[in-house]
Amino acid sequence: xxxxxxxxxxxxxxxxxxxxxIVLTIFAPWISPKxxxxxxxxxxxxxxxxxxxFGTDEVGRDIFSRIxxxxxxxxxxxxxxxxxxxxxxxxxxAIAGFVGGVVDQIIMRITDIFLSFPGIILxxxxxxxxxxxxENVLLALAITWWPxxxxxxxxxxLSIKNAEFVESARVIGANPIRVLFKExxxxxxxxASIQASLDLGFVILAAAGLSFIGLGAQPPSPEWxxxxxxxxxxxxxxxxxxxxxxxxxxxxxxxxxxxGDGLRDLLDPKNR
Amino acid sequence: MDALRYIIKRLLLMxxxxxxxxxxxxxxxxxxxxxxxxxxxxPHADAKVIEELRETMGLNKPLYVQYGTYMNNLVHGxxxxxxxxxxxxxxxxxxxxxxxxxxxxFSMFITILIGIPFGVISANKKDKIAxxxxxxxxxxxxxxxxxxxxxxxxxxxxLQLGILPxxxxxxxxxxxxxxxxxxxxxxxxxSGNWTVFQSAIIHLILPAITQAAVTIGMITRxxxxxxxxxxxxxxxxTAYAKGGTDTRVLYGHALxxxxxxxxxxxxxxxxxxxxxxxxxxxxxSWPGLGKYAVNAITYLDFPAVMAVTMLIAILFITxxxxxxxxxxxxxxxxxxx
Numbered sequence: 001x002x003x004x005x006x007x008x009x010x011x012x013x014x015x016x017x018x019x020x021x022i023v024l025t026i027f028a029p030w031i032s033p034k035x036x037x038x039x040x041x042x043x044x045x046x047x048x049x050x051x052x053x054f055g056t057d058e059v060g061r062d063i064f065s066r067i068x069x070x071x072x073x074x075x076x077x078x079x080x081x082x083x084x085x086x087x088x089x090x091x092x093x094a095i096a097g098f099v100g101g102v103v104d105q106i107i108m109r110i111t112d113i114f115l116s117f118p119g120i121i122l123x124x125x126x127x128x129x130x131x132x133x134x135e136n137v138l139l140a141l142a143i144t145w146w147p148x149x150x151x152x153x154x155x156x157x158l159s160i161k162n163a164e165f166v167e168s169a170r171v172i173g174a175n176p177i178r179v180l181f182k183e184x185x186x187x188x189x190x191x192a193s194i195q196a197s198l199d200l201g202f203v204i205l206a207a208a209g210l211s212f213i214g215l216g217a218q219p220p221s222p223e224w225x226x227x228x229x230x231x232x233x234x235x236x237x238x239x240x241x242x243x244x245x246x247x248x249x250x251x252x253x254x255x256x257x258x259x260g261d262g263l264r265d266l267l268d269p270k271n272r
Numbered sequence: 273m274d275a276l277r278y279i280i281k282r283l284l285l286m287x288x289x290x291x292x293x294x295x296x297x298x299x300x301x302x303x304x305x306x307x308x309x310x311x312x313x314x315p316h317a318d319a320k321v322i323e324e325l326r327e328t329m330g331l332n333k334p335l336y337v338q339y340g341t342y343m344n345n346l347v348h349g350x351x352x353x354x355x356x357x358x359x360x361x362x363x364x365x366x367x368x369x370x371x372x373x374x375x376x377x378f379s380m381f382i383t384i385l386i387g388i389p390f391g392v393i394s395a396n397k398k399d400k401i402a403x404x405x406x407x408x409x410x411x412x413x414x415x416x417x418x419x420x421x422x423x424x425x426x427x428x429x430x431l432q433l434g435i436l437p438x439x440x441x442x443x444x445x446x447x448x449x450x451x452x453x454x455x456x457x458x459x460x461x462x463s464g465n466w467t468v469f470q471s472a473i474i475h476l477i478l479p480a481i482t483q484a485a486v487t488i489g490m491i492t493r494x495x496x497x498x499x500x501x502x503x504x505x506x507x508x509x510t511a512y513a514k515g516g517t518d519t520r521v522l523y524g525h526a527l528x529x530x531x532x533x534x535x536x537x538x539x540x541x542x543x544x545x546x547x548x549x550x551x552x553x554x555x556x557s558w559p560g561l562g563k564y565a566v567n568a569i570t571y572l573d574f575p576a577v578m579a580v581t582m583l584i585a586i587l588f589i590t591x592x593x594x595x596x597x598x599x600x601x602x603x604x605x606x607x608x609x
Contacts, residue, residue: 109288109292112289113289113292113295113296114296116289116292116585116588116589117296117581117584117585117588118544118546118547118584118585118588119547120547120548120550120551121546121547121550121581121585122581122585124550124569124577125297125300125578125581126300128574128577129300129301129574130304132569201415205415205417208417209417209419209550209551212417212419212554213550213551213554213569214566214569214570215569225417228417228419228420228423231423232555235423235426235431239427242420242423242424242427243424246420247420249417249420250412250415250416250417250420253415253416253417254411254412254415257411257415258411
């Protein structure tokens with residue numbers, strides 16, 4: 001299985017990027033050459049050099065160090081949003097598929113309503129209602145994201161609901177809740193978990209977008225979207241301040257997408 | 273007859289969704305914030321003003337009564353009052369919406385123009401260089417923060433080369449064309465104003481490309497996989513055997529049959545573009561709904577944010593409804609139920 005996963009060079013690149021991000025997140029204080037928040041007005045707007053690899057910003061902070069610390073914020077948001085949205089979506093989807101009838105109708109119509117908003121717009125209005133902060137963006141994205149898992153899990157539950165192992169659990173008298181959590185959910189969770197691994201990248205992208213419009217991380221936080229937003233003021237003088245944070249987002253999202261794609265191909269029966 | 277019945281059924285099914293959208297936006301605006309009156313009053317209001325506002329907004333009444341009032345206002349086109357522009361939100365929306373629609377349509381046009389041929393070529397040359405190239409490009413497109421691409425384009429084409437404008441919809445000094453649709457390009461064409469038309473098109477280029485970069489990737493991948501299915505079929509082989517050229521077989525036979533999934537995805541990308549307008553319009557100071565919403569967030573002008581949210585959701589489901597109906601009309605094999 002591992003050999004097939006890594007036979008694709010793109011998946012390998014994805015894995016490499018994700019591992020690199022994890023390493024940067026854990027060892028940020030040791031890897032980054034400077035304090036990401038340290039202001040040094042004597043060194044402002046310096047272009048990339050051996051001293052400041054990615055240059056400095058409008059108050060002389062080292063952009064390379066800020067980007068390394070930024071991995072912590074982005075990875076945290078990505079993981080937490082999925083950790084909140086995934087179980088909620090999964091349980092609701094499993095209940096909808098398993099119980100059926102009116103319960104199914106109610107749950108699915110609610111997901112329809114959430115999905116009738118473009119994701120970023122719904123997250124934007126919830127975050128705006130909660131007030132601008134990184135925690136609120138996290139919550140807003142989680143509220144926006146769960147219906148996708150509900151849909152996916154529901155359809156996988158429907159496909160195994162009448163399988164023999166489920167029947168036999170019922171016949172031997174297991175109570176329905178036990179059947180749901182012990183038989184149905186564990187056996188229908190794979191497609192949704194792959195979606196979740198792909199979503200890590202998209203959540204990071206969405207969170208950066210919300211920070212870019214001023215809803216998420218607030219300055220001087222070294223969050224990539226917020227850094228891009230403030231780079232616009234100095235675009236004429238410092239191309240590097242805009243270039244590198246965006247590149248960091250692109251590489252991170254690409255890494256999670258490539259790895260997620262590889263996992264999906266691996267588990268898709270069509271590719272066996 | 274069946275088609276008509278299907279359309280009516282789909283239209284009726286829109287009502288529960290619309291109802292749901294209003295419940296959700298009501299919930300977001302009236303329940304999530306600790307104090308909607310404080311939010312509506314703006315950041316600088318004093319306690320007395322807030323208390324008065326709470327009374328006039330009916331916040332001391334039970335929730336279902338509040339929802340009733342909310343719905344009643346909506347039905348009468350009352351989306352609240354903007355504290356920032358000092359006029360009813362609906363007036364702002366009328367002013368800003370055409371710019372967003374114009375940008376979205378233009379970027380969809382670019383998406384179709386580039387994404388579909390790329391997907392067709394990619395499928396036809398499966399696993400060759402061209403396919404690998406489009407695959408990497410579309411992966412990058414989907415992972416790229418559009419607002420970052422916008423900044424880079426701005427940096428290069430506006431600040432460095434100075435060949436394309438960096439903000440707004442028209443050159444300074446030009447006055448907008450006579451308002452017919454509110455879309456400058458179309459209005460300029462309709463009124464025969466060639467200078468304004470040129471200026472409007474030039475201003476659209478960078479924002480539209482930025483907006484399209486993401487959706488091109490999505491459409492290319494969908495076209496590719498849809499075409500791969502179709503290319504395996506017998507009638508494609510027959511068409512080739514009869515001596516059809518590549519172009520004729522690919523675009524005349526295969527693409528027409530592979531169009532269905534692409535059409536559905538176009539509806540989704542439309543929603544994606546509308547959502548992305550919030551980011552792209554901010555980068556290019558494009559005076560549309562997205563920029564309006566972001567300004568509203570900055571000034572804590574909450575009724576405006578909620579109106580934009582609701583409007584975009586309604587637009588999104590309407591476009592998807594139209595596509596679903598088209599889908600049924602185009603493909604008679606599908607069963608209407």
